[in-house]
Amino acid sequence: MSESLIDVAAPEASHPDDQFDTRRRPGIWTALRRGKGLAGLILIGAVVALGLLGPLLAPHGPTEQIPGANLVGPSGAHWFGTDEVNRDIFSRTLYGIRTDLLVVFLAVPIGATIGILFGLISSWWTFTDVVAQRVFDLVLAFPTLILAIGLTAFVGPGLRTVFFVIVAVELPVFGRLTRTSVRTVREMPYVEAAHVVGAGSLWQLRRHVLPNSLEPLLVQLAVSMSVAVFIEGALSFLGLGVRPPQPSLGSLIRDGVRNMYDAPFFAVGPLAVVVALVLGLLLVSQALAEARRA
C-alpha cells in the first residue's frame, strides 16, 4: 500500500514530456514577424528607408528649382511632378519624410512617455490626481493652434515649435488615458496581492498597473503618430510649422491641396507615403494588441 502511494502520488513533474516544455512564449516579437505585424513593419520600414536613403535616391535637391518646370505633371523625369516653384516633388517627398520621422518617432513618443509617467504617478494619490487631471483639462482646452501660437512666441516658428506643440498636445492625451486605465486596473486583486506582499506604489505601478493598462495606450500611440503628420501640416499652414523651403510631408500635402484644381497629382505622392506610414502603424498596433490579448 505505501509503495503504491508513493508511486501514484508522485508529482506531475515526473511526466517525461514535461522536460521538453521549453518553447518560447509567442510574444511581441513573434507578433511582429508574421501576418499583420510583418506587413505593418514592412510598410513602416519602407517609409523609414525611403527617408533615410532620401539623399541617395532623390534625383534632385530638396530645394533645387528647376528652370521651366512649373507645376508639371508626373513624368519619367519627375515621378511625382514638380511644385509651384519648380521643385521635384519626389525629391521633396523623400526629404520630407525625414522631417516627419523626427516628429512621428520622436516627438510623439516623448509626449506619450511623459504623459504616461505623469498619468501613472499622479493617479495614485487622490490629491495629485485631481491636480493633474485639472492641469490636463487646461492643456487640452487650448486648441492646438493656440498652443502653437503661444509657443512660437517663445521659440519662434520651425521644426522646434512643431516638436514642442506635439509633445504638449500628446502629453495630456496620454496622461488622461493612462489615468483611466490605472483606475480600473488598480482595483484588480492582483494589484492588491502585490500590495500585500509589501510592494511599494512604484512597484505596483511599474510591474502590474502599467503592463495591464497598455492596450488603449498602444492604440492611442498609433493614432497619435498618424495624426502628428497632420498637425505638422496644419502648423505649416499657419506658418508656424516647418519653415519653407524645408520640405515635410504635411506641408507638401498642404501645398498639393492648394493646387488641387490645377495639379491634382501634386498631393498624391506625399499622401501615399502618409497612408503607407499610418497603415503600417495601425497594423503594428493591431498585431501587438492581438499578441497581448493572446
Place this chain on the structure above:
Amino acid sequence: MGHYLLRRLPSALVVLAIASFGIFALVRMVPGDPVSTLAGPDASPEARAAIRSDLGLDQPLVTQYVHWLGQLAHGDFGTSYRIGGQVKDLVADGAVNTIVLTATALLLAAIVALVCSVLAVVLDNRWVNAALSFGNTLAIALPTFVTGLVLILLFAVVFPVLPAGGTPPDGFLARPDIAAQYLLLPAVCLALGAGAALTRFLTEALRTELRQPYVTTARALGIPRRRIVLTQALRNALPSAVTVLGIQFGTLLGGAVLVEAIFTWPGLGGLIEEAISGRDYPLVQVLLLLSVVVFVAIQLLTDVIHAWLDPRVRIGGTA
C-alpha cells in the same frame, strides 16, 4: 450623482480662476498687438496712441485684469476690438453653429464607431475586418483639409448634390431637411478622424472584453455572440471609449477650426482664428475661457458617465 458633482465643483472653480489669469497673461505674451493690426501699417503714431488708450491698453496689466474680472462678474464679456460688437453676442452666434456642427460630428463619430466596431467584432470576418481597417486608415491618415476638399469636389462640384459650404440660409430649425444637407459634408469631414480613432479603441476594447470569463459564462448559457457583444461586452468596453471620446473632443474642436474654414461655417473656430490673428484680446480671452469651461464640463461629464456605466466606480468597494 449630485454630491459627486458637488465634490468636483471647488476644483473646477479653482481651475477656472487659474485659467482666467493664465489666459489673460498668455494672450498678452504672444507677440503682435491689437493696435498694430487695427491701425494697419500706414497709421501714424498718434493714431496708434489714440487707439491704444481707446482700448484701455495703456493701463497697467493688473488694472486691466482686475477690470476684466469685474466685467466678467457682472456678466459683461466686453466688446470686441475688431468686430466691434458685444463679445457675448458674437460668441453666442458662433457657438450655435459650432455646437450644431461638433455635436453632429460627435454623434456621427460615436455612431460610426459603434456600428463599425460592433460589426467587426460580431462578424469577425477577414474581409470585413480588412475593409474596416483600411477605411479606418484612410480616415485617420487623410488630413481634414484633404478630405474636406475632396468631399466638396465630389459632392458639390462634380456631382452638385450638396452645398459646397455655408450655413442654411434660414437657420437650422426653419427647414430641417435643408439644414441637414448643409450640415452633412462638414460634419462628416469633422467626424472622420475622431470616428476612426474611436473605432480602433472600441474594437480593441471589445476584443479584450470578449476574452473575459463572464463572456464564457454567457456563451455557456447559449446567449448568441451578437447579443453578448451588444448587451454585455459593449457595456464593459464603453467607459474607456467614453474617455477617449472626451479626449477626442479636443481634437474635434481643433479640427473645427479647419473644417469651418473649408466649409465657410461661421462658428467659433473661425472666430477664434480671426480673434487671435487680430489680437482681439477680449474675444480671445472669452473664447479660451469658454473652451476651458467646456473642457472641465466634458471631463466632469465623462466621469459621471463612467460612474454611471461602471457600478464598481459608482458603488465602490471590491468583493
Place this chain on the structure above:
Amino acid sequence: MNTPLLEVTDLAISFSHPRPAVRSVSVTVDEGEVVALVGESGSGKSLTARAVIGLLPDGAVATGSIRLRGDELLGLPETSYNAIRGRRVAMVFQEPQTALNPVRTIGWQIAEALRAHGGVRGKAAKARAVELLREVEIPDPEERLGFYPHQLSGGQKQRVVLALALANEPELLLADEPTTALDVTVQAEILALLRRIRDRTGTSILIITHNMGVVAHLADRVVVLRQGEVVEEASTRDLFVDPRHAYTRQLLAAVPRLPGPDERVHAVPTPEVPADAVAALEYDDVRVQYGSRMRGRVLPAVDGVTLRLERGQVLGLVGESGSGKTTLGRLAAGLVPLAGGSVRVGGEDLVRARGRRRVDLRRRLAFVHQDPEASLDPRFSIAEAIREPLDVHGISGRKDRDTRVAELLDAVRLPASFARRRPRELSGGQRQRVALARALTLDPELLIADEPTSALDVSVQAEVLDLFADLQQRLGFACVFISHDLAVVNKVADQVAVLRAGKVVESGPAARVFGAPTHDYTRQLLAAVPVPDPTVRDATGPALREQIA
C-alpha cells in the same frame, strides 16, 4: 439499447505544450443520472466538461467524440451550439468569482439567460429570477436582484452562477466544483437542490468535485481521472467499498474526517499561554461596514469581533458564506477600512503603520486570496508570480530566487516546467497551489490563508496540508486558516472561531469546538458535513440537521 444522454468517447485535448491535457477520457451519463468526475488536480476534469459544452480555451485541440443523445457535438458550429447551451446542456464554471458580468445586476443576468431561449420576459422573468435565487438559498432574493456581483460574497456569487445554469432547466448540468466556496450548510442545501432538480426534471448531472463527501452524497456513479486518463469507473457504492485502482485507494485514504460522535472529546485543556506574550494577531471589537454612508445603506460585514491568535498557532475561521471570514482575513492584511475597534499584528497596528515599518510588517505577513485566479497577474508567468515577493524585497540573488521558485513549485506538487506558463494555462487547483507557493515564498510569520485548498483534490490537499503542517512546525508561523471544510480545519487548526453574520458565535480550541460544540449553529454546521460514505447518505443532510436542531 437506448442511447445514453451524454456519451464521451476517447476524448483527447492538447495544447501547444507537448503534453496533452486530456489523453483519453470516456464517460457516459444516462438520463437522470448523477455522475461524479473526481481525480487529481490538473487531471483534465474541467477541460472534459468544457469540451462537452464546446467552450474549450483558445488553442485547445480536441479529438474523439462527444454525443448528446447520439448527436455529435464535437466540431459543431457556434450557431448550432447556441441552441444546445443553456437549454440542453448548462455549465457551472469552476471559478465563480469572475464568471459574472461586473457591470450588470444579477437580476439582469438571470433575465438574460431566460431570454436567450425565448423564455419568459419582463415581470415573469423577474419572478422566475427571484424563484431561482431563492432556490439557491440567497437571502432576500428580491433585493439582491439589484446587486452587482462585486457586492456579493464568494459563496453568493457561486450560487448565482448556479442559478444561471439552472435557469432553463437543462437536460444535462455540468457542475465544475459547484460548492467549493460554500459553507457546509449551504452546500447541503445545494446538494439537496441538485438532487431535487434531478428527481423533479430528470436533469442529468455531471459533477466535478474534490469533496468525497459530496460524491458519496450525490453521485450514482464515479469516474476517476488521473493525468488525463480514466483510471477507474464504478457505481458510487462499489467505489467506496471496493476501490480497484491504487490511485482511488489513495484518494479515499486521504479524505480528512471529522471525529465521529463517539470519538468526541468533552474537555480539552487550553494550552498554556504566557500572559504577557505578544499575540501574532489580535482583533479587538472589530467592526467593518460596506456600502456608502452617504447613501444611507450600510451593511455590517463584521460586527464586534474579538479574537486572539498566539504565535505559532493556527486559527481556523469557519462559518456560513458571507459571514465575514474573508473580511476578517483582509483586515489582518490592512486591506479593509475599519469602522471600529483595532487590529494588531505582532502587537502593532498595521493600519496606522507608515513607510518602512509598514513594508516590514507586510513582509512578515502573507496572504492567500480566496480567488487565486484574480490574484495572479495574467501577464506574469508562474515563476514571476511566485518570485515577486523576493523581487519586491530584493532578497537574495537571481539564481537563488530561481532555486527558491523551483523548491516552492515542488513543495506544492507542481512540475518545474509550469514555471513558464501563465495563470490562464493552469487548472483551478494548480492555480491555487501557485497562490499558496507565493504566500510561502517569504517564510512569513503570519499567514492568512483564505480557502487555500478548496480547489484541491483530497490527495493533493493531503500532501499540501502535510507540507503546511511541516512548515508550520519548522518555521513556527501563525496562521489564520479560512475554510468551509470543517474536516480540514479540524486537521490543521489549534483554535477555531465560528462566524455567523459578522459575529463570532463560538470560539475555542479546535478539538473542543468540533468535539463539544456549545452553540446550535456550530452543531448545525457539523451535522451538515457530508460524510464520505454512500451508505450513510440518508442519515446525513437535512434529515440529520432537523434531528439536531
Place this chain on the structure above:
Amino acid sequence: SSAVNEASGASGGDSGPTDGGTLRIGSTSDIVPASIFTNSSDATNTLIGAVYDSLIDYPLDNLEPQPRLATSWQVAKDGLSITLQLRDDVKFHTGREFTSKDVEFSIKTWADPTWTVQLQRTAAAITGFDTSDPHAITLSFDHKLSNVFDLLDMLPIIDSETFDQLKTGKAYVGTGPFKFDSWTPSSKLTFSKNDDYWGDEPHLDGIEVDIVSDPQAQVSQLRSGQLDLVTGASNRDLETLGKDSKFDVTGFDGAVQQIYVGADLANPDLQDVKLRQAIAFAIDRERIVDEVFRGQGTPINLPWPDYSPAYDAEANKTYTYDPDKAKELVAQLGDSPTIPLAYPAGNANYEAVAQIVQANLGAVGIKTQLQPAEYSQFIKQLIGGTFGGLWILQHGYAHYTPSTLAVSAYPFNADKNASHFVSKAYKEHADAAWNQDSGDSPEAVAEYQKLNKDLLDNLFLIEMALLHFQTAETKSVHDLNMSKRGELDLRSTYLSD
C-alpha cells in the same frame, strides 16, 4: 428638397441688361468696423463701393477727375483752396438730403487719426470749410495739396446722424446705389437696391457678400453655383477658371498693388547699397510674374503704373535680371552672413515669391533664411521696424498722384519707415512733390524724377512687380466695374438668366 437647387443662381446667355437678382460675392475677409475706411479687406471695399458715393471719380487708367457727387470744381490760383459744386438731388438712405455739411463731416472724420486712413494727413491739411451754400463747398488747405483729388476720390460721403452705428457695424448709411441691410460677423453682409438713387437705378435687386476665408472654398462655391463672383481666388485658380467656358475672369488694370522686397538698413549687412543692388539684379521678376502671378502683373523697378505722371520707362529697367552682375557685386563685398527674409505666413503667393527670391539670392551667393510670420506679428514688425533683414510685402497707392505714395504709404514714409532709411534729400523731394498746385504739372514731374532717383539709388525698397486686380464670376454676371480704389462698382452690373 435640395439645398443645391434652392441656392444655385441663374445662368445662361446674355440678352441685354435685365433687372433683378441678387449678386452673391465671395470675399476673403470680413469687414472690421474700426477700420472701415482703410481698404483693409475685400468685403470692406465692396461695402464702401456699394453704399457710399465719393465727390469725384478717377477713371481706372488715368488721373483725370470725373464728376460724381461734385458736378464741377475750381482750384484757387494760389493752390490753397478748392470750391466744389455739389449735386442737389441726392438723398441719404435715411431720406435726409445731402449737403455741403456732410462733406465737411466726412473730411473731418477722415482727419481723425483713430480711423487710421492712409490719407489722414491730407485730410488733416484741409482746415477751412465754407458750407454757406448747401450745394457748394470751399475747402481751404494748410499748404498746397497736389493730391487733393486723390482724397476726393477716396473719401466716402458718410451720414453724420448714424455715425455712432457705423462705429459698431450696426448701420452704414450713404448715398450710394445700394443700401446696407445686415451684417452677420464672419458670415455675411447683405445689401439691397437704393430705389431713390440719384443716378441710373441699379439693375441688381441686392448684393450678398459671403465671407469665405479660404480661397479654395471660394472657387469651390463658385463652381458649385453657390456664389456668382469671387474676389479672392488665387492667380492659378483664376487662370484655370478663365479657360472654363462657364466662367469669366475680369481684370481691372488700373487698380494695382506692388509687391516688393524691403531692406532694413539697421542690419549692417544690408547697409552697403552694393548688396541691395546685387539683390535688385538677382531677382528674376519675369519668373515671379509668370509663375506666381500667372502673367497678371508687370515687372518693375519703380512703383508707378504707366499712366502715372511719375512713370519713367527707362528708369523702370535699371535693374533687370542679371545674376552675373549680381555675383560680381557680391564678390566685391566678400562673405556676408545669412540674412533673414520675412514674409506674411499662410499666403501661398508670398510663400512662393519668398522661396523664389531666396533661390535667386542664393544663386548669386546671398544666403537668406525664410521667416514666415503671422500677419499681426508681421505688421508689428513693419511698424516697429524690427525686421532686421529683408521682407516681402505689397503696397498700394502708387496709382494715385505720386505724392500720395510718398506721404502716405508707410514703407515710403520719409519721416520714418521700416527700412530705417533716413535721407534729407529724400524727405525734401517728397515734401516738394506734395506741395504742388497740381499732381501733373511740369514742376511736380520734375520732383517725381528726383524721387525716382532717390528710390533707385538707395534701394531701401526693391520693387518687383505691379499686380493687376482680377475677379472671377459666372457667365451670367455682366458689366462689372471697379473703382480705382479697388471697390467693385456694381451700378450697372446685371445678371442674365
